[in-house]
Structure formats: C-alpha cells, structure tokens
Amino acid sequence: MAMLRGTSIAFGSPAALWLPGDVEGELRTDAGARGFLVAISEEMLTQTIAASAEALHLRRALDGFMLLDAERIAPALQALQQSCTMLADELRMPRPGDATLCAAHILLICLHLWRCSATEDADGETVLRGDGARLVGDFLQLVELHFRQGWPVARYAAALRVTTDRLHAHCKRQKGASPLALIHARLAQEARTRLLQLDLPVEQIGYGLGFRDPGYFNRFFRKHQGLSPGVYRRRARLEQARREPSFAAWP
Numbered sequence: 640m641a642m643l644r645g646t647s648i649a650f651g652s653p654a655a656l657w658l659p660g661d662v663e664g665e666l667r668t669d670a671g672a673r674g675f676l677v678a679i680s681e682e683m684l685t686q687t688i689a690a691s692a693e694a695l696h697l698r699r700a701l702d703g704f705m706l707l708d709a710e711r712i713a714p715a716l717q718a719l720q721q722s723c724t725m726l727a728d729e730l731r732m733p734r735p736g737d738a739t740l741c742a743a744h745i746l747l748i749c750l751h752l753w754r755c756s757a758t759e760d761a762d763g764e765t766v767l768r769g770d771g772a773r774l775v776g777d778f779l780q781l782v783e784l785h786f787r788q789g790w791p792v793a794r795y796a797a798a799l800r801v802t803t804d805r806l807h808a809h810c811k812r813q814k815g816a817s818p819l820a821l822i823h824a825r826l827a828q829e830a831r832t833r834l835l836q837l838d839l840p841v842e843q844i845g846y847g848l849g850f851r852d853p854g855y856f857n858r859f860f861r862k863h864q865g866l867s868p869g870v871y872r873r874r875a876r877l878e879q880a881r882r883e884p885s886f887a888a889w890p
Contacts, residue, residue, distance in 0.1 A: 650706060650708060651708070651709065652672065652674070652709070653709050653712055653713075653716055654706065654707060654708050654709060654712060655705070655706075655707040655712045655719065655752060655755070656705070656706050656707075657701065657704065657705035657706075657752055658704060659701060659702055659703060659704065660680075660681050660684075662704060675720075675723035675724075675726075675727070677723060677726065677745075677748070679745060683742075683745070684701065684745070684749075686742070687742045687745045687746050687749070688701075688746060688749055691746060691750075692785075692798050693750065693753065693798065694784075695777055695780055695781060695784075696753060696777070696799075696800075697749050697750070697753055700749075700752065700753045700756055701749060701752075701753075705752060705756050707752070707755050707756065711755050711756070712755055714754075714755065715751035715752075715754065715755050718747065718751055719748060719751055719752075722744040722745075722747045722748050722751075723744075723748070725740070725744050726741055726744050726745070729741050729744075757800070771809040771812060771813055772813055774799065774801065774805075774806070774809050775809050775810055775813040775814060777799055778795060778799060778806060778810065778818065778821075779821065781795055781798060781799070782795070782821065782822055782825050783825070786822055786825045786826050786829070787826075787829070787847075787848055787849050788849060789849040790822075792806065792807075792818045792819050792822070795818060795822075796818075803818075806818050823859075823863065824863070826848060826849075826859075827859075827860065827863035827864065829848060830844065830845075830848055830856075830860055830868065831864070831871065831875075833847070833848070834868055834871060834872040834875070835872065835875050835876065835879070841853070841856070841857075841868045841869055841872070842856075844856075844868070845857075845868070856868065
C-alpha cells in the first residue's frame with residue numbers, strides 16, 4: 640500500500656511504484672513481502688538519462704507518479720529484478736567501474752519503467768505524449784539535440800515511437816512544414832550563425848554541421864538562402880559593419 644498526501648493506494652504484487660523526488664509518500668508492505676527499494680538522487684538521475692536518445696521522454700515520465708500493476712510490469716519484470724540485484728551487489732561490494740555499472744542499471748530501470756508506462760491508441764500505436772502539439776514539440780526538442788548528427792526522419796520517428804507518416808501529418812498540421820523541412824531549416828539557421836560569427840573556412844563550418852562533402856554543403860546552403868556560404872558571409876558582415884556605429888567622428 641502506498642500513502643501519498645493522505646490518499647491510500649492499494650496494489651498487489653508484482654508491481655512497480657515510482658515516486659518523483661518532490662512527492663512525499665509512504666510505502667507499507669505486508670509481512671513476507673519481498674522486493675527492492677531504490678532511492679536515486681536528482682543529480683544522479685539527471686546525469687544518467689541526459690545522454691540517452693530517449694532523455695526527453697524519460698524526463699517527462701520520471702517527473703510523474705507511476706504505479707504499474709502485474710500486467711503492465713510483466714514484460715520487464717525479470718529485467719528489473721536483474722538490474723536491482725546488480726545494483727545491490729555493486730553497492731554492497733564496491734569494485735573498479737562500479738559507478739558506471741550502477742548508472743547503466745539505473746538507466747535500464749528507467750527505460751523499462753518508461754516503456755511499461757506507455758499506452759496504445761486505437762490503431763495499436765504506442766502513445767507516449769498527449770497530442771499533436773506536444774508530439775511536434777518533442778520532435779523540435781530532439782532536433783535541437785541531434786540536427787548536427789544527420790539523423791533521418793525515420794530515426795526521429797522511432798525515438799518518438801510513432802510512424803513517419805504520423806510525424807509528417809502532425810508537423811504539417813502544426814507547423815505547415817514536413818519534418819525534413821524543419822530539420823533543414825534549423826540546420827540552415829545554424830549555418831548562417833556560424834558563418835557570421837566564426838572565422839573558420841566554409842568547408843570547416845560545413846564539416847562541423849555534419850556535411851562531409853563541401854559541394855553538398857554549398858548546394859544545401861544555396862537552396863535555403865539563395866546565396867553560396869561565402870557570398871552570404873561577405874554580404875552579412877558588410878551589412879553588420881554598416882549598422883555598427885562609427886567612432887571616427889568622436890571628439
């Protein structure tokens with residue numbers, strides 16, 4: 640039984656209960672009950688999930704209360720037990736690499752809880768968000784994380800656990816553009832910023848944005864800006880110089 644803010648929630652075993660750090664609660668078990676009680680600091684949790692491709696979804700899932708009954712937890716029960724057992728062993732007998740192993744098992748636990756907390760819509764598709772607007776918001780946040788790595792749209796869709804068709808439909812509805820167009824727009828924006836702010840060769844700027852072929856970077860930029868990267872840089876800097884105040888006439 641869990642006691643949360645004066646409310647009692649009874650549940651049988653097996654089950655998994657997740658309480659975020661800002662929720663005060665009390666767990667009561669019957670005599671003879673067995674299980675694992677794992678406490679994870681907010682700092683450790685953030686560091687553990689930050690580098691994963693699913694960080695966005697994990698953060699949202701773990702910020703809320705989760706109670707997964709026997710049916711929901713069944714697919715991951717054995718894996719969760721193994722990870723908890725390994726955590727206990729590592730904490731009981733510290734050895735080289737124990738912090739890395741503990742972080743790996745904490746990440747596995749979080750991933751399994753996240754998966755088991757998902758639901759399915761009428762079409763049998765996994766739903767891990769509220770609506771189209773939130774899906775597109777999640778997509779744009781993933782783009783911020785990975786647009787330099789050349790992720791294809793299918794990989795973004797897989798990370799969001801939707802089909803490419805569904806992602807395309809929601810992006811068109813919410814933003815009036817396809818997922819690929821939104822990725823390219825962000826990439827072009829970053830290219831413009833770097834060309835203006837960095838004194839690096841155009842080829843090096845393209846390479847830093849994931850373009851291995853300088854010719855392809857030039858064609859990409861010209862398509863989105865109407866100018867080659869070199870011409871854009873020269874014109875933008877001249878325009879910037881004209882707008883800046885001159886100190887030559889100061890007394």
